[in-house]
Amino acid sequence: MTLLPELYMFLFSVFFLFLSVGKKRTSLFTAARVLALVGFFITLVCSGARGVFFAGAYQVDFFSQIFKVLLSAGFTLVVFMFEKENEVENLPEFFMFLGFSTLGLMILVSSVELISIVVSLEISSFSLYAIVPLRKAQTRTQIEAAMKYLFFGAISTGIMLYGMGYLYGMAHSTYLPDIMARLPQFLSQPLGVLAIILALSAFFFKLSLFPLHFWAPDIYEGASDATTTFIATVPKIAATALLIRLAMLASSSPAQLATVIIVFAAFSMTLGNLVGLVQKDLKRLLAYSGIAHAGYLMMGLLSFNREGNAAAAYYIAVYLFMNLALFYVVMLLSRRGEKNVTINDLSGLARRSPLLALTLAVAAFSLAGIPPTGGFTGKFFLFVTAFKAGYLAIVIIAAVNTVISLFYYLNLVRVSYSRESEELRPLALAFHEKVLCCVFNIVIIYLGLMPFGLIDLFRDAM
Numbered sequence: 001m002t003l004l005p006e007l008y009m010f011l012f013s014v015f016f017l018f019l020s021v022g023k024k025r026t027s028l029f030t031a032a033r034v035l036a037l038v039g040f041f042i043t044l045v046c047s048g049a050r051g052v053f054f055a056g057a058y059q060v061d062f063f064s065q066i067f068k069v070l071l072s073a074g075f076t077l078v079v080f081m082f083e084k085e086n087e088v089e090n091l092p093e094f095f096m097f098l099g100f101s102t103l104g105l106m107i108l109v110s111s112v113e114l115i116s117i118v119v120s121l122e123i124s125s126f127s128l129y130a131i132v133p134l135r136k137a138q139t140r141t142q143i144e145a146a147m148k149y150l151f152f153g154a155i156s157t158g159i160m161l162y163g164m165g166y167l168y169g170m171a172h173s174t175y176l177p178d179i180m181a182r183l184p185q186f187l188s189q190p191l192g193v194l195a196i197i198l199a200l201s202a203f204f205f206k207l208s209l210f211p212l213h214f215w216a217p218d219i220y221e222g223a224s225d226a227t228t229t230f231i232a233t234v235p236k237i238a239a240t241a242l243l244i245r246l247a248m249l250a251s252s253s254p255a256q257l258a259t260v261i262i263v264f265a266a267f268s269m270t271l272g273n274l275v276g277l278v279q280k281d282l283k284r285l286l287a288y289s290g291i292a293h294a295g296y297l298m299m300g301l302l303s304f305n306r307e308g309n310a311a312a313a314y315y316i317a318v319y320l321f322m323n324l325a326l327f328y329v330v331m332l333l334s335r336r337g338e339k340n341v342t343i344n345d346l347s348g349l350a351r352r353s354p355l356l357a358l359t360l361a362v363a364a365f366s367l368a369g370i371p372p373t374g375g376f377t378g379k380f381f382l383f384v385t386a387f388k389a390g391y392l393a394i395v396i397i398a399a400v401n402t403v404i405s406l407f408y409y410l411n412l413v414r415v416s417y418s419r420e421s422e423e424l425r426p427l428a429l430a431f432h433e434k435v436l437c438c439v440f441n442i443v444i445i446y447l448g449l450m451p452f453g454l455i456d457l458f459r460d461a462m
Contacts (some may be wrong), residue, residue: 002051002060005043006106012039013099027197029083032095036079043072057113063461064110064169064197066313067241071217074234075102079153080436081328082226094131101127105238113413114174117242121202124238125153128231132223145222152215156205163198170195176246177396187256197260199325200246206239209294210268210285220287225334228283230328232290233320233444236455238299238318244309247301248462261298262394268295269401276408282341285408286323289367292405296398299382303389310458311381317454318366318374318447325440327365329356330432347417353427356450359437366444368409370400374447381455 012035019028047065048196052058075098104124112115133146163350170192171182201212208216220228270296271293279285299320300312333341333349333356350357366375379402429437447454 001046002391003053004046004049005039005072006103008039008042009072009099009103009106012036013096013103015458016096016099020090020096021448027096028091033076036076040069040072040076043069043344046397053174054116057116058107060110063245066457067237068108068462069107070237070317070320071102071234071402074237075099076228076322077231077436078226078234080432081229081331090134094134094340097127097131100124100232101131101315102234104236106392108238109241111242112176113157114168114179114219118161118164119254121160122157124235125157128227128235129153131227132219132231134227141218142222148215149219150221152212153205156202156212156411157420159198160200160202163195163201166191166195167199169185180246193256193260195456196257196287200243203239203243204264204294204385206235207243207294207297208291209298210264210271210291212223213268213271213291213294214233216287216291217284219281221281221340225283225327229324229331232286232327233323236290236294237316237320240312244462247304247309251258252460256301258304258391261302262391263298263380265295265298266395266397267301268298270295273401273404273408276405277410280341280342280344282345282412285343286326289405289409290323292401293367295401296379296382298397299386299391299394302391302394303385305389306462308389309387309462310455311353311378313384313458313461314451314455315378317458318444321440321443321447322363322373322375324364325359325437325444326367328436328440329360329363331358331425332429343412346412346416349427352425353429353433355429355437356427356436357416357440360416362441362444363413364409366448368406372445372448374444374451377451381451388452 015035016032044067047069048062049060049065050062051060053060101124104120104122104127107120108117128354129146129150132149133142161380163173167179167183170186171179173179173182177416183192183196186195186415194458204210205212205215220232223231230294269292272290272295276288276292278284283328296314297312300315302306302308305430330341333345346360349360362373366373369376371377379398383395383398386398
């Protein structure tokens with residue numbers, strides 16, 4: 001029962017592996033949705049599991065199980081959102097690799113040893129390398145995206161391994177508690193700071209945090225909508241979980257690490273928001289939005305205490321839903337999957353589909369940090385914890401960046417409600433599509449108005 005979520009996700013992937021061999025391809029979407037939903041409930045039931053495996057390298061605790069529930073929820077929602085068979089080639093293989101990637105991320109959040117971290121990270125990454133080029137509308141942009149993701153991912157992994165080699169040399173152990181116990185005596189030297197930065201590079205890559213952000217816009221633009229939605233949300237949950245685990249272990253030596261985090265966060269926020277102002281392609285805009293939000297997220301880690309870590313965990317949970325909501329609008333506007341949605345394509349959306357325009361508005365308001373949405377409450381928690389920890393400068397930078405981001409988030413709402421469109425046909429939504437839009441809207445508003453149940457849960461997990 002302790003390892004049931006991981007075992008189930010493995011069986012999910014193997015099931016679609018066998019389906020890919022056969023010729024009968026009917027009801028693939030139905031099978032994927034039912035199995036993903038069963039997996040989510042299994043993960044929820046096993047959230048109270050505890051255990052230590054593989055000589056202490058694999059730790060199942062409340063912290064890891066909470067993040068596995070989030071990973072499973074994100075995976076299930078992506079599967080439910082995806083329904084354009086003409087967008088992706090080789091559907092059974094697509095679902096198989098999606099399952100294997102989620103499995104790797106689930107293993108990652110329970111890994112407390114360097115080798116197991118690398119193996120789980122590679123299971124997830126290699127699966128994503130395989131599905132990025134599966135978009136049917138193959139153009140130079142799509143092929144370029146697949147090559148860039150593979151190339152930059154390999155580079156970030158190599159840099160991470162180089163840093164882990166230094167950490168092992170310092171601590172003479174691959175276990176995170178041993179490394180963090182020995183790290184303070186090395187952090188006063190340049191080599192110690194360099195080692196921890198290099199070792200964290202792969203997780204900065206997953207978060208698309210500066211300076212490992214440059215892959216995101218091209219991959220978001222070139223990959224299929226479903227693949228982009230997964231890459232933009234689910235891997236960031238696991239990366240955040242591991243960074244929080246490291247922050248909890250490094251609580252005795254925050255000064256040098258805090259300086260590094262502040263620099264990366266400030267550059268990430270500023271670059272993401274300034275470049276986002278001039279974007280026309282909606283997926284590229286969301287890529288730069290993700291770069292900026294990675295900077296906001298790092299503010300929670302600055303305090304190196306329970307409150308800050310809980311705020312970071314809460315924010316990534318809110319980010320999952322508000323980002324999925326906006327990507328769902330993109331997916332429904334691009335039903336054929338042949339071309340990317342631009343900001344001009346949002347014209348007249350409020351008249352063509354009021355519910356879809358409302359979902360776009362709620363998600364955009366939340367990403368911008370406007371009350372009463374979850375994005376506002378999440379940013380408030382992050383700002384307060386960073387301010388209490390004495391980092392006023394980064395709070396001011398984040399507040400200025402939040403104001404900058406209002407321009408392009410609110411522009412999406414303005415175009416969809418105020419601009420007339422040449423396309424006058426109503427955009428018909430199926431019943432399950434309307435349900436999913438309503439779920440996103442309710443969850444985002446609920447997390448903004450009633451945050452304390454979830455934030456207390458994350459505090460307990462810390």
